[in-house]
Amino acid sequence: MNTTAENRVVDITPNDLPLACSGPKHETWNGHPRVFLPIESDSSIECPYCGTVYRLHGEAGHH
Template sequence: MTDQNAAITITPHDLPLHCSGPQNETWNGHPRVFLPIQSNSTIECPYCGAVYQLVGEAKGHH
């Protein structure tokens, strides 16, 4: 069992950030949601509550 509140670490290479439910299959996941993350910060998906943490600078991305 995984901790649902644990942040998923991403890097600038992973941008633009989108979530379609980290624990869902593609066919039954929530809609793909693009998340406007800032450099060296975190953001929570409004659909599933997954928390993403960007390590680095979001140059040219929203």
């Protein structure tokens, strides 16, 4: 998993699935509720709570 802090874009691989977001820093005291994000192969999705964009490089498979 590779994160770019400036624009909150996170590059992920199929090994990082299932995809869940709990806030930009993933700290329980200042995050948002943990949400699972439905991502498709070789695509991206934005978290509705914090705006972090996740980009999947590869096949999503059964996730």
